[in-house]
Amino acid sequence: MTFKSIVQTRWKVTPEQVIVYPYGVVYLISVTIALTWGCWLIFLGYLSKDTLTLQDALDLWPLYLIFLSIVVLLWLFARTAIIFDRSVQLVYKRLFGLITTRKLRFDQVQAIVPVMNVRAAYQYRVFAKNQPNDTGTIISSPFLSEQSPHAVEFQAQVLTIVGHFLKLGPVQESLMKIGQWRKDNSLNKR
Structure with a gap:
């Protein structure tokens, strides 16, 4: 593993879940x-x-x-995970990868937006509808620019699928569309 791969956001995508590990720098x-x-x-x-x-x-x-x-x-703490679970329609944060500390239903998600920090880098955060003054839940490590290769990869592989999870609802309704999206994108990369 390289230094860069340890510090960057890692994720795992399955048909049921998207699991994001945003705190790699803590390792x-x-x-x-x-x-x-x-x-x-x-x-x-x-x-x-x-x-x-x-x-x-x-x-x-x-x-x-x-x-x-x-x-x-x-x-x-570096093993903390943000899980978008389509089967139960929940976004939850697992501290240490074990203890669920925050739960948010998909219909309670206001938006997933990039938020600028003091060092002019930005992180993606999930905001809830019923908590207007909340700082949001961090779902990515900082990116220096929107055009950085890792940021583009995160947007394409994580945010697009999470967007489908949030918009399309249950697994049965959107499984075919996700599969079609992956097929189309794999053809475009060649």
Whole structure:
């Protein structure tokens, strides 16, 4: 895996669901923290090799546990998924890939729009009809421009299918149209 593929939005498309993983950059943050902490421990051990005993090192186990838990929590947070499930007509966010924290019915979705952030990059967010002051649920990592290859791929492969999910309703009504869309687009790419 390259650095770029870790940081970018990842997704998985099935006939029933679109699963989006927008927090890939957190993997990089957790690895950076783990490496920094490891180097710090080695450096401290080297500096105090004459005065530090094994018992002194073992007495620091709460500190080791805190740092390890931070790295593990960040790693788990990177597994957070946004799931568009056509079979139950729901959009839900799963924290750590396990705990459902937000649910939104398809008929409650106001829009999926790009939102600009401070660094002039934008992220796609899902907004609910009944929460006008909500900041929305992030469904992509930041894109620097609309023409970047990953942004174009995200729009074509994820947003188009999610748009079909939201407009066409149950699986039986739209399965053929999604299949036709995929067939048409695969012919256009050649």
